[in-house]
Each structure stands twice: as C-alpha cells, then as structure tokens.
Amino acid sequence: MVLINNFFSDILNLDSVVLTLLTISLIVIMTATTYLLEYRATRMPSRYHRWIHLIEGGLVIGSVALLRAEFVARDPGNLVSWGYIIAQLTILLLSLYTMHNLAITVINLIVPWAFYAETMMSTHSVPQLALFVVMWLGLAATIRYINHHRQAVIASEWRYIVLQTLYGLTWCLMIWSVYRYQFFYIVNVLVLFVVYMLVIRFFVTRINRLVAHFMLLNQEVNYDELTGVLNRAKFDATTLGVVGLHRQNPAVPMTMAMFDIDHFKKFNDDYGHLAGDHVLKYVAQHFNQSLNVANKKRQLFRYGGEEFVIIFRGESATEVQPVVTVIRNTLQKAPLNYGGKSLTVTVSIGVSMLQKSDTNFEDWFKRVDHYLYLSKEAGRDRITVEGVTQPFDETLHD
Template sequence: MSEKILEKAIENYLNIDSAIITLVTIGLITIITIIAYSLERRISKRSPVLNKVSVHLIEGVAIAFSMVMLEKIFFILNSGSINNGWLYANAQLTILLYCMYLMRNKITLLINLAMPLLYYQAMIFKRFDNKTLPLFIISYLVLIVIILYIYNQTEKLQDKEWKYLGMQTLFGLAWWVLLWTDHTFPAYEIINMLIVFLIYMSIIRFCAKKLQDTMLNYNDLQIQVNYDELTGVRNRANLDKTAKEIYDTYSKEDVPLTVSMFDIDHFKNFNDEYGHSTGDEVLKHVAHTIEREMFLTDAKGQLFRFGGEEFIIIFRGKSPTECTSIITDLRNTLVNTPLILNGQCLNITISFGVSKLASKDTDFDDLFNRVDQFLYQSKNAGRNRITVEGTTHNFDDLTT
C-alpha cells in the first residue's frame, strides 16, 4: 500500500511537467522582481500620485501577464486539457502571494482579492449547490481576511519565520478549500495540494531572496561608485560619466546646457578653528541644503561633489540667465539657514562660476575650465559672489 502511495506521489509531483512549471514560475518571479525593483526606485512618498498609480498599474499588468503565460504554458504541456490542474493552480497562488509580499501596493491587493471571482467562470454561482455555495462564500471571506492581514503586516511577517509560514499555510488552505468547492477531487487531497504549495513558496522564496540580495548588492555598489560617501550627492566619477554623455547630446542640439561650479568660502577656517569633524558637517549641510532646495523648487539641477569643498551643478535646458536666478535663490536659502553645531551658529557663504556650453567647445573640459576660471574670478573679487560668462555680481545686489 505504501509503495503505491509513493509511486502515485512520484507520478504526480516528480515529473517533467512539474519541473517545467516550477522553472517557468521561477523565471516569471525573476522578471516581476526586476520590474518591481526598477520601477519602485523611480518613485518615493513625495512622488506625484499619477506617477505612483502608473508604476503600480504596470506592476499589475506584469502580474496579469504572468498569469496568462502560466495558463498558456500549462495547456501546451497538457495538450489543451485541465489534467494536473493542481500544478497550475499552485504556481498561480505562489505568484499571487509572492507579489503581495514584494510590491505591497493596492493594485496587487485588489488582484488578490478579485482573483477568486475571476478564475474559471467563478461568477456563475448557479453551478454551486446548497452545500457548496455557503462553503465557497465562507472560504472566500476567510481568504479576504487573510489577504488583508498579510498586506498590512508584510514587514512583521517576513521578520518572523513561523508567522510567515503560518500565513502562507492559511492562504493556501483557504484557496484550496475554495477550489475544492468548485471541482471534484477528494477532500483529503487538499492537504497534498497545500504541502506542494508550501514547497513551491519555499523554493520561490529562496530563489527570490538570492535575486534580491544580488540586486541590493548591485545597488550598494552603484551607490559606492557613483555617490560621495560623506555628503550623499553624486561624486567625481559620476560627473565624469555624465559629462561625456551631456556633451555628446547637447553639442548636437539647439538646447542650452549650463554648468555652475561653487565652493564654500573660507572653508579652511572651519577646519582650523573648529576641527575637521565640523568641516565635514559644513560640507554635508551645504550639500543637503542645496539638493533639498533644488528638489523642492523643481530646479532640475544635478549636484556633484567635485572634490574638497568644490561642487558642480549641471542645469539641462536652462540658460545662464535662468540659472542665475535659481542659484541666487539657492544661495539665499543657505545663508538664511545657518548651521547650528555644538551651540555655535556657523554662517556659510558660497561663490559661483557659471557658463553655457558653447559651439566652440571641443569637449566638456573646455566648458569646465571656463566655469572654473569664473569661479576663481568670484573668489578674487571678494567671495560670496557669482560670475556669469565673465561678469561678476554681488549676490546682495542681485537680491535687491
């Protein structure tokens, strides 16, 4: 008897179709994960609602596409029949639950809530008899509670393995009871289906975790390579890459490109008088203030730390005249928000050089050298000034 059970298990669960569906599911999960990570990096809590909705809709389409792909592949493997439907169902349940853990948005939540009413003519309630309809409704309501709980407690569940496993079990059990009310198979098979679902989830979670770790390590490496460790803004290496790209683009277009360079006035005095740790705080304060103000005012400038106390801002599609107004506002914000450190009020000013990419520039270095020259012109004129295309202005005069 035990040999027959073992043979049946091997026949049902350890076959080529199972292997293919498992590999396809892992592939779809990989695609969904890459899409989700790529899109979620483009939005934040401050992003416009339309941007968030667009991203979440694209993620929803990715889930729907995965469901359709699974269905097509399953029917191809089974020559158009519904044989071994448990295999197909478990793969879909795995994607539904995994995506809810991964994406945590309302589109994914709605897909999970609606799916029991969308599959295989589920809305045709006349197919139920007096016994199965109440069971279907009760199972569906239980599933809704489980889905809502998982959606609201995702982070806590992933921190505790036993809770994570428990909610997976309840999710799978509720779904398989739903499917049992709609299909003819022995009730005890629900346990077998549930075990297979949990195995699926463990395999997918292992693969997804390795993928996520790889992507996070890649992101960390990208941050280390492209961003300044102290201030958090783009670094010299990132500037070198960006410089080539913008020169190749804007030297061929009739669109202005303006570059400004600034440094912190008398920065050496902060280090000498208060220590290098204070100097570091001054650098962070300036970088964060300038970057925050550009974000809040939609100035569309890219800030780079060039080295030491020197920074560069690249303005795409803006003329030097437009940038002068923006830079004046940035400087005024910095002056009006002094750094308070250890009971000391540190007043910080900055000097700027500004120039536009010209037709005579043979590469970005020609533009950079001109901007650097204008910066030193501002410093030689007394600091706390801005030099635009060779003409130096006092910020106070521009403000008034």
C-alpha cells in the same frame, strides 16, 4: 489511489508544464523589473514613487491575466486547475516579497473576491459566503504579517514555511467554499506550493545578496561617502562624453554651475570638523533634492573639499540662473541646527554654457571655475553668469 492519480494527472500534464514554464518566465521578468524599478526609485523624488508602484501593480495584474488567458485557452469552461492555482498563488505571493507597496497588497486582497464573483456567476449557485469571508480575513492577516515582517520571514525558513502554508491554506478553503473538491487535494496542493515557494526563496535570497552587493559597489564607486551625491570619479567619467554629445546635438544646450560653500573653514574652526561635515552633507542634500524635484537631467557632483559641480542638460545659462538662485535662497533661509547653534550657510556660484569655441571639456571647466573665483573675489555670496557678477536676487522664483 484514484484521488492520487487524479491529482497528479491534473498537475503533471502538458498544460501544467506549459503553465509552469510560463510562470517561471513571468517570475524572472517580475523580479528583474522590480529590482530595476526599486533601484530607479532610490534616485527619484518621492512624488514619482507612486507611479513606480502602479507599474509594479500593473505587472502583477498583467502576469495573473496572462496565466488565466493561457489556462482558459487550453481548458475552456474549467475554472479550477491545481496547476493553474499554484502558478497564480506563486505570482501573487512572490509580489508581496519583492514589491513593497500598497498596490500589491490591494491586488492580493481583491483577487479572491474577483474569483468568488466569477465562480458564483458561472455556476449560478450561492457559495458559502461565511466560510469565504473568514478565510479571506485569515488571508488578510497573513498578508499584513508578511508586509510588516518581510525580511524576518525571508530570513527564517520555518517562519517562511508557516506563512506559505497559511497563505495557501486560506486560498484553498476559499476555493473550496465556492468549488467543492476532495479535501485530500488540500494537502497535496499545500505541499507542492510550499516546495515551489522554497525553491523560489532560495533564488530570491541569492538575488537579494547579489543586488545588495552590486548596489554597495555602485555606491562606493560612484557616490561620495560623506555627502551621498555623485563623486569626483563619476564626474570625470561623465564629462568624457558631455562635449561629444553636445557636438552631436548642438541645438541642445549644456550648462555647468560650480559652487563653493562660503567661509567653510570658519565652520571647522569655530565648531569643529564634525560641524563642517554636517554642513557639507546639509548643503549637498539640499541642492541634490531641489535639483531633482522637476528635472532628472541635472547631476550634482562633489568635486572636492567644499566645491560642487552641477551639469545641466538641455538648459541654458539664463535658465539655470534662477534655478540655482532659488536653491541658494532657500538654503540661506533654512539654517542648519547643529549643537544648539543655528548655522546660516551661503554659497558662491559660477555658471557658463558649453560654447562652440570650446575645443575640449577643459576650456569649459576652466571658464566656470574662473567665474566662481570672480564671485568669491567680489565678496562671496555672489553668482557670476557668463562673466557678469551680481548679488543673488531673493525675489527670483523657480
């Protein structure tokens, strides 16, 4: 009875309530930030993903550090409080489910050793290293399983409970190896920890569904189903503010490029409409990936059929010309393999900056469209920049 009273007095007190409220706040912040970062990652080149992973790792470290600072401020000199331990384990385990990267795994594996070293230095004793290592290996195996079966674990309640129990048990025994406490506490801590994580799972699964629904709606509304790039509706919505933005900042150039796949009808006629669809997807993705490698202020839209439009913010027509030329050159040098055939694809392009004389967006758009027409009239596979038509210079490099 005394043990039970001691345990619940450790869990149900003002300091634990404060830690619980702080933990809930951190969970909300971590979850919201993670979904925002992961959503942004889907629109960014892969080379930027490592920075997002580092930010997520920093978020977890910062959350754990904040919990520790709050605990130490309220109970200085005490290294173990079960309310604090449950809060910390919740943060660490939640990060494994919501943040899918190596940094989070490394943090989960390093934190036990940091706790071990700190306890050893503060108590001036030699903990049971063998037990600690065995339990740490068990924790590592649990983390590895979660990383490889994350969705299955979240979807299965019994599997979720088993994994939470293993995660909490290995941690409890690692703590016991350096800080001797009654084994009775293990059962109580594991029960509370699993219940806590089940509640979190309830909300996380519903947040996942909500985010998935939002992303599906966003995809359907703003992105072309076939090519995966921004669609005509998004183009119309974007252009509403482009001219107004330029008038507010006339020193910042705005350039539009429109391109058309040369002889697109021939792909359909010679190889079938499925081949035409593959050509459209291939060209769209080639341009989209190339445009976003170095500059996120470029937007590619499928305007209609085989026509695409690119909006360049902060780049003049003379700066845009070598960019689209290099993309066109790499496109021509990398034919699409379809049905055992090598399909070489070229494009015709029109480019023009937004001018002070343009009274509205239509003036600018009609001029770019006319320049595209000039490129096609000159024999296709041409570029027309501010009214001057010329063949592509394959010596140009971005």
